[in-house]
Amino acid sequence: MIGTRLDQIDAPRLLRSRYGWWFLGNNTWTLLSADSLSGDGSIGPTAQTFLEESGALEPRVPQLFSLTVLTTTTCNLGCGYCFQNTALDPTGGHKPLRIHPRRLEPSTVERIVAFTRERMNQSGLDGLFLMLFGGEPLLNPRGCLEMLRQANGIGLTTAMITTNGVLLSSDLAIDWKPPACVQGK
Ligand code: SF4
Numbered sequence: 001m002i003g004t005r006l007d008q009i010d011a012p013r014l015l016r017s018r019y020g021w022w023f024l025g026n027n028t029w030t031l032l033s034a035d036s037l038s039g040d041g042s043i044g045p046t047a048q049t050f051l052e053e054s055g056a057l058e059p060r061v062p063q064l065f066s067l068t069v070l071t072t073t074t075c076n077l078g079c080g081y082c083f084q085n086t087a088l089d090p091t092g093g094h095k096p097l098r099i100h101p102r103r104l105e106p107s108t109v110e111r112i113v114a115f116t117r118e119r120m121n122q123s124g125l126d127g128l129f130l131m132l133f134g135g136e137p138l139l140n141p142r143g144c145l146e147m148l149r150q151a152n153g154i155g156l157t158t159a160m161i162t163t164n165g166v167l168l169s170s171d172l173a174i175d176w177k178p179p180a181c182v183q184g185k
């Protein structure tokens with residue numbers, strides 16, 4: 001193996017130091033000895049093996065934009081500690097007064113996606129992590145699915161839903177094909 005020329009790697013840099021060469025890779029950086037480079041600028045076989053085994057030559061891991069969407073403010077439970085309670089149940093029961101009920105509508109999904117696309121472009125981020133949140137998101141399954149569908153068009157890599165799980169059925173799970181992960185609460 002002759003070695004890898006720097007211009008054949010995605011976006012690495014080498015910085016000379018008094019101790020050798022700092023290799024700044026896509027996901028990590030490491031120090032190479034001063035004799036790691038040959039005359040034509042190639043990385044020698046010993047250094048190349050070291051870089052390969054340390055993962056320094058791996059492609060860049062997508063940089064994720066993290067987005068949390070409240071799909072509804074309503075819930076089918078009434079946990080006393082919920083941050084969406086505004087007061088105790090005036091009847092002394094288990095239905096505390098809640099914040100104003102709102103649902104995620106398709107027109108709002110379009111605005112969220114446009115906003116997110118713009119922010120991702122501004123930040124140079126190429127992947128999207130989406131958290132579906134509530135209230136109880138499964139009270140608005142159409143809103144969740146529409147959010148997932150449109151998020152797929154702007155680089156969705158991971159989706160999670162924070163749910164109390166009461167309404168989670170096998171039929172619903174079958175419909176949710178994107179890379180979703182359910183998180184209990
Ligand atoms: S399940 Fe979650 S959203 Fe619903 S009342 Fe309890 S803490 Fe609040």
